[in-house]
Amino acid sequence: MRQKVTIVGAGNVGATAAQRLAEKELADVVLIDIIEGVAQGKSLDLAQAAPIEKHDACLTGTGDYEESAGSDIVIITAGVPRKPGMSRDDLLAINRGIVKNVVRQAARYSPESVLIMVSNPLDAMCHVAMEESGFAKSRVIGMAGVLDSARFRAFIAAELDVSVENVHALVLGGHGDTMVPLPRFSTVAGVPITELMTPERIGELVARTRVGGTEIIELLKTGSAYYAPAAAVVEMAESILKDKKKILPCAAYLEGEYGIDGLFAGVPVKLGTAGIEQIITLKLTKDEQKMLHNSAASVRELVEAMKNMS
Ligand code: APR
DSSP states (O other), X not given: OOOEEEEEOOSHHHHHHHHHHHHTTOOEEEEEOSSTTHHHHHHHXXXXXXXXXXXXXXXXXXXXXXXXXXXXEEEEOOSOOOOTTOOGGGGHHHHHHHHHHHHHHHHHHOTTOEEEEOSSSHHHHHHXXXXXXXXXXXXXXXXOHHHHHHHHHHHHHHHHTOOGGGEEOOEEBOXXXXXXXXXXXXXXXXXXXXXXXXXXXXXXXXXXXXXXXXXXXXXXXXXXXXXXXXXXXXXXXXXXXXXXXXXXEEEEEEESGGGOEEXXXXXXXXEETTEEEEEOOOOOOHHHHHHHHHHHHHHHHHHHHHHTOO
């Protein structure tokens, strides 16, 4: 039987993710958007590329959640993106309202699905999604670490003039300026970058990674990044759909792991059919642990702020 992925929000990230999912023939894709005609138009356009791209994935655009029924994965990208000068946290109130509404409807029609959150501020939106869906923590996952790590990997590969395929990197924590890139766990063909670059240069790449999204917004001016975010969410979806059990950094609900309790934060997890099948606990140094807790504290602030919203 074919697998089915619903993407709520047929904007830049959503439509690009739909394209990648279809071209990789990972699943049939249902695109949903609140603006009449957008999801329908984009899915028709994507379907007409299929004969050229040689895939048989079925693409449907709709405003009706009934058509999303029985999805294996629901990806939530609905919301507004940042504009220059905005932080992800500035989107809290508006995207909270949107995410509440769309998750409730999507979860009703796909009660067995795995939810992958993309809307920002990411970690806070994962809390909203878990609450609204009532899903187990293993089935609510946030896309952030794969993207942040990919940015770090791209910078490392360019710096050392090596293939991106040789570079692995790890970024933990919340998806914001306090994210925690971990040079000790970032390697080129197995060699930690701490042996390949000066601490100063690593510091510069870490700093650029932390503001990687902002750098792109300032160039685009009208919206935020979407090619890499879409690629990241599709890597997560692929691991779940094919039960690959990849270890990827994702936002997961922590209950004591890393000394963090009752909060979503980016950590390495194993992704398979069941969603998050394992949270991987790394041995961090005191400094790394401190940075992770600092990042978690900023997520907690947003979660607390949401408690005072109607
Ligand atoms: N239901 C369905 N779709 C909605 C709703 C809703 N209630 N509200 C907004 N949308 C749709 C918009 O109509 C738009 O097509 O969500 C889409 C968002 O697309 P873009 O504006 O292009 O934003 P994008 O760059 O895709 O980012 C989406 O992901 O990376 C994050 O910060 C980013 O929160 C933002 C989200």
